[in-house]
Amino acid sequence: MLRAVRRLSSATEELQLIAPSKLAIENVSKSFRSASGPVLALDRVSVNVAEAEFVCLVGASGCGKTTLLNIIAGLEKPDSGMVRADGKPVTGPGRERLVMFQEPALFPWLDVFGNVLFGLKLKPNLTNRDRREVARYYLELVGLSRFEHANIHELSGGMKQRVSLARALAPNPRVLLMDEPFAALDALTREQLYGDIQEIWKARRKTIVFVTHNVREAACLGDRVLLFSPHPGRVQEEFVVNLPRPRDINSVDLAGHASRITKALKSVGQVGAVVAE
């Protein structure tokens, strides 16, 4: 009986543990070789992200925003400069900075529950019962409790991204890095997820860096929106969006912010970027 109580409380503890983190991106440069010579994807980019801040990176395709996200994640190394998470240099990937990719990178050999459990199993100091409890909590959070044992291919695109979100949240990362996670979804599903992600962000006080080419999406989600310019990739301009939350993507105030950013986007000649849909 006593053991059961202790188990229960350690899972609860894990679920209530809030550890915010701040990011410092210092003078990060990165170039790639391409057929037409070297391309400077990032040119001395410096960005600070405060604890529990929601920052959106906006820009046309190929402006280096995804590269920056990968560098923050530790999946790629910068040519020069560095990223610090809580003051410590990032040298490789780590579960305190989880990534949600554009395509759902769910594992087809595991069912929904197994996918959410994957990252948790790599987290030490938890009993298996705790892990299962935490996984169930996040599946419920994204509204997929009934699909615990579904196979990945049986899910719709929106459900897959929800599972990806649950999988990214489950190990309780301090930083969530999101790379156009909703780009492939229909408008209705996306709007639902905007609500979900704002709720989760607020409740769990995550630090989120969110890459998108959708200006309206950025204005809806971000405390700050950083506009990237391509060739070379730089932070062109910074916008503070101080609208109350939760924000509705269709609100007039939000449209005002979005059009301000869109104007700036056009002025740097990024015609290719998708203007608010």
Next chain:
Amino acid sequence: MKRFFLSTAFFAVLVLLWEGVYRAKIWSPVLLPSPGQVVRYLESAAADGTLLKATVITMRRLVIGYLIGLLMGLPLGLLTARWKLFHDTIGTLALGLQTLPSVCWVPLALLWFGQTEAAMLFVVVMGTLWSVIIATETGVRNVPPIYRRAALTMGSKRLHMWFKVILPAALPFIVSGMKQGWAFAWRSLMAAEIFVTILTGFGLGQLLHYGRELSAMEQVIGIMIVIVVIGLLADKIFFSPIERFLHRRWGTSQA
């Protein structure tokens, strides 16, 4: 149920046709025995234990050789997928030797090992190994990089990455390689047993061979049927469930 019935009816018709041809006396009964004669042979061979003994001996050679082939092939396939050096050496060797019909190993095995169990095992291992190496390598190379990246961010690395991400992701390829390896091993073992008399054990192939020597056609056909049934059972009992699981999980088929 309906499928089972149709399947049974099909084979019943086949046996009836056979019986009809036998009764028409188109060929000498020495060349074409009746279904009844074949069944009687199988009954007597089952009763005096020769059939069971031969089956056990053959299956033992097959299973042991196959397992050795798998245990060698899987790690070698992983090595060839992981390091260029292994890819350029063992990978190329496997690709070349896979094109060699595994029966071609029999003469070499005989000269090297003589008429021993080792020669049988060698032939089975050679039948299995190259297919498994190539399938494992192909499977690992076809794992979408995004799985690795996702797993990396969740803290998976080295052995965990290999066992929990790359191997499962490559499973569909590996299983089809295992199936091919099994088929090659089974064929080459039969060839080897027909070729070679081995004093340490009398397998199904050898029974088949002596059926020919004695012009006992009911024995030849009877053993052939046993060999077919074993092949079918291996597929239905071992490979089909795995493939069904893979199809269900990956969503690659409606079956």
